[in-house]
Amino acid sequence: MSVEVNNESGHVVDEAEFAALGRHVLDAMHVHPQAELSILLVDTDVMTDLHVQYMDEPGPTDVLSFPMDELRPGVEGDPSPAGLLGDVVLCPEVAAKQAREAGHSTEEELLLLTTHGILHLLGYDHAEPEEEKEMFALQRRLLLTFLAGR
Known part of the structure; x- marks a missing residue:
């Protein structure tokens, strides 16, 4: 499993931990061991540009x-095909603000957002209430099992 983490944000993060989380989520979701995932941390200017360009929304967002x-x-014993899963782009500045509001650390918020972003890459969404319930429960379980194993 190839998980590449690039930090272009200027914020100090433990890149190895994000790579480990990516591997944990992909393993738990039975993604092929030769799949590739990229996690990129960017500043608010870059995230704003991406958010406008791809989502037609103003300002920065937390994760794309x-x-x-x-x-x-x-499924167990029958993983997904090998391939390029895609990119998760995180904005630590936005995550820091959300973390303060939620009462936890920026790192915890970034790990949550990374899990959330990977689930989006795997086709999960939260547009409808039932989808949101399923995705957020899975996100919580995956993150808690990762944190418990640290």
Whole structure:
């Protein structure tokens, strides 16, 4: 499993932890061991540009997901095909503000957003109430199992 983490944000983060989280989520979702994932941390200017260009929304956002090969979760014993899962782009400055409001650390918020972004790459969404319930429960379980194993 190839998880590449690039930090262009200027914020200090433990890149190895984000790579480990990516591998954890992909393993738990039975994604092929040769799948590739990219996690990129950017500043608010870059995130604003991406948010406007791809979502037609003003200002920066916390996380964007850019799927490549549209891989979907596999099942135990039958993983997804190999391929490029895509890119998760995070903005630590936006995450820091959200973390303060939620009462936890910026790192915890970024780990949550990374999990959220990977699930979007795997086809999960939260536009409808039932989708949101499923995605957020899965996101919580994946993050808690990762944190418990640290």
